[in-house]
Amino acid sequence: MSAILSADDLNDFISPGVACIKPVETLPLQKPEQPHNPYEVTTEDKLPAQDHAPAQISLTDCLACSGCVTSAEAVLVSLQSHSEVLNTLDSHPSLPIQHYDVTEDMENSRGEGKIFVASVSPQVRASIAATYGVSELKAGWMIDQLLGGTSGLASGGTHRNGFTWIVDTNAMREACLVLGADEVANSISSSLLKTPPGSIPAPKKPVLTSACPGWICYAEKTHPHVLPHLSRLKSPQALTGILLKTILSQRFHIRPDQIWHLAVMPCFDKKLEASREELTDVYWRPSSSQEPTPPVRDVDCVITARELLMLADTRGVSFPSLPQAPICTPLFPDPILDPFLFPQHLPGLHPQKRRRRNQEPVAGPSGGYLHHVLQTQLAKSPGGKLNTIRGRNADVVEYTITRPLAYRNSSRDVSDPQQQGQSLNEAPVTLENGSKHDDKEEEEILCRAARYYGFRNIQNLVRKLKPPRPRRLPGASTITSKPAPRSSNAAKTTNFATAGNINEYSYIEVMACPGGCTNGGGQIKVDDVGLGERQGKGKGVDITDKGVMTQKEWLEKVDEAYFSMSSSDSSSSVSEYEDNGDGDIDMDRDADVEATEEKEEVVIGIDISNVRAVLRHWSESTGIDMQKLCFTTFREVKSDVGKGANGEKDRVVELAGRIGGGW
Secondary structure, eight states, X not given: OOTTOOXXXXXXXXXXXXXXXXXXXXXXXXXXXXXXXXXXXXXXGGSOOOOOOOOOBOHHHXXXXXXXXXGGGGGGBOSSXXXXXXXXXXXXXXXXXXXXXXXXXXXXXXXXXXXXXXXXXXXXXXXXXXXXXXXXXXXXXXXXXXXXXXXXXXXXXXXXXXXXXXXXTHHHHHHHHHHHHHHHHHHHHHTTSOOOTTSOOOOOSSEEOOOOHHHHHHHHHHOGGGGXXXXXXXXXXXXXXXXXXXXXXXHTXXXXXXXXXXXXXXXXXXXHHHTXXXXXXXXXXXTTTSOOOOOOBSSOEEEXXXXXXXXXXXXXXXXXXXXXXXXXXXXXXXXXXXXXXXXXXXXXXXXTTTSOOOOOGGGOSSOOHHHHHXXXXXXXXXXXXXXXXXXXXTTEEEEEEEEEGGGGGOOOOTTOHHHHTSOTTTSOOBXXXXXXXXXXXXXXXXXXXXXXESHHHHHHHHHHHSOOBOOXXXXXXXXXXXXXXXXXXXXXXXXXXXXXXXXXXXXXXXXXXXXXXXXXXXXXXXXXXXXXXXXXXXXXXXXXXXXXXXXXXXXXXXXXXXXXXXXXXXXXXXXXXXXXXXXXXXXXXHHHHHHHHHHSOEETTEEHHHHHHHHHXXXXXXXXXXXXXXXXXXXXXXXXXXXXXXXXXXXXXXXXXXXXXXX
């Protein structure tokens, strides 16, 4: 178990455990005490110490019990830590890989050898970048050097193992964004059309994001009425895991349990997500291909940014001394998936040009689900305008896409590339009579959406989504929750804000952590003990002095690194890594690539047609249906724990309101 994880560190608190039956059930029997005189008076310091053996609780036990609904569940977990990573690397030899060929040693393997793969989230790279005062790009290189370089984990250990492939989760995040926009469109249309028999029903409006495991755990255990609204889409972590397990096991003719996948994430709750029964090979493995075997998780282990530093310290590797340069990785054993997962394998492009970039600050620090949905709707709505309304705090934002009613008969040519290239937020709209659109004209609302971060705000959201309660008296109307009163400033901002009718929204991005995923519980904090010594002299910010920077200011620095992708590196990286001989950068190739991309359907830099082609190839090459690969299910978790006590539910709600949300 990670030594850095404690209840005091967790900022994504939901509610305390009413009771936990598992420790009571698993406590070992104690030895009978020695007989003593009941009339003897003994002082407290002379009482014999009772050495109780600790109870071992697995992640499955936590998920099967609704006594706890917080990240503190991970405190009870003895798995998924940096120690498990090192133990696994030292316990199994690495299978030899020769690009697309299956070696004889691999075919003769009987379960001892493994292929070690890893995936890293951009939020972790941003946390490392802010800590060491480097760019997000170089922070990613340092992580790659630790996990897969010769000067990293492979420099020690029994087998000197490292990770063969290190995947950027931004790749599968693009797939999530494309599929998420499709899911919202299907949800809007399904409200008017019946779902075909045999197909998975689309979520009810409003569609709620399901990429945050803390939010999902909370919804499943305390608010089952929101489950029909949850997106069925898997998270980038889960999609990356199942892609690596399915492709590598098929290409190298090995079992899924011979592929060990490590995910480096910003949140402790990702450990719980990786342990969900729905995210194992039982749900995608062909039933007739193998005999019944124990389920194999798509993600074997999850560690956080802080645990990543502990991983380096335990192995004796100085993290700030790692080379700030890319490593050479073998080709992925699929010619179509290789450039999608590893753009650096594309020929003729230097490291800076071929990196997959993060999104703009307007997309938010949590993957940009809401931003992509809005931009997709804008692309389908010529003349549309995006309006932003801030809620009660910075973690609540409402969005509407509006369009003047007169635009329905406008003369704007949607097929004109010049007009398509204009920003829908800023481009002037010319109506049929030649006049330009006036903001004061009557508008129609095309789409509503919102963003809710932090559990204090999530409490308000689930309260609005609660179905109306029928009155017991015959003929009486149902009881609905009254909308929260809006501030006067919000009322002056616009005249099309919803009056508390949350069902009119099409999409809501929900994240448990205040400020988004860059503020995850596993990220490096401003007051982490001993962090200053890890940074090295003259690097980063001296955060050992708590008076220098507050946590909010530190989060702003992490966000800056997340959104930057280091504009300063655009020139330095070229001169540092380009070939001085005949290996000049092929600028004509860059131009050809950009010209080709302009002809495709592109939304905020994501080639939609290319993503769809990659997903279709993945499904066809593995013979697994796309629904099994990319979508999952959620269920209500019921338990009798704590339900006998009166007032426990009210106490839980009260405590959750005090702790969660806001700064």
